[in-house]
Amino acid sequence: MNFTRREALVLGAGAAVLVSLPFKASAEIPMVGAVDEFTGGAAVGTGDVSLTAPEIAENGNTVPIEVSAPGATEVRVYAMGNPTPGVAVFKFGPLAAAQSAATRIRLAGTQEVVAIAKMADGSFVKDSKEVKVTIGGCGG
Numbered sequence: 001m002n003f004t005r006r007e008a009l010v011l012g013a014g015a016a017v018l019v020s021l022p023f024k025a026s027a028e029i030p031m032v033g034a035v036d037e038f039t040g041g042a043a044v045g046t047g048d049v050s051l052t053a054p055e056i057a058e059n060g061n062t063v064p065i066e067v068s069a070p071g072a073t074e075v076r077v078y079a080m081g082n083p084t085p086g087v088a089v090f091k092f093g094p095l096a097a098a099q100s101a102a103t104r105i106r107l108a109g110t111q112e113v114v115a116i117a118k119m120a121d122g123s124f125v126k127d128s129k130e131v132k133v134t135i136g137g138c139g140g
Helices: 007-022 028-039
Strands: 045-046 050-053 063-068 072-079 085-093 100-105 111-119 123-131
Touching: 007 045, 028 111, 050 085, 050 111, 063 072, 063 111, 063 123, 072 100, 085 100
Parallel strands: 045 123
Antiparallel strands: 050 063, 063 100, 072 085, 072 111, 111 123
16 A cells, blocks of 8 residues: 655654544553552452442532441541542541541542541451432532
């Protein structure tokens, strides 16, 4: 197949434009990276962590959540569909009366909210809830 100089230039320009176009990365990639950074690549099981979140949130700007993890030293909360998945970090010292916390978070839209707890023995456990958002909170 022979190309004229003009056809080669058009194909080259088209390839350059295609390569330079930004593509939307999957929301799963930052989430996986954030979790791996916290866990150090260790396996995450299920167990003594409880995440409480509403099934339906009318406004994504203020979604109340509560997390309880008896025996945990740290709990991190991730919103998988947000531009920045890490939304909360709770650290508990040895003198903490209870390993639980409550706060309000911002959600961009309907998505899964995940709480991962680092237990005192070094293991990791998680709990997750699907939250349906009718009005997005991150510019939605």
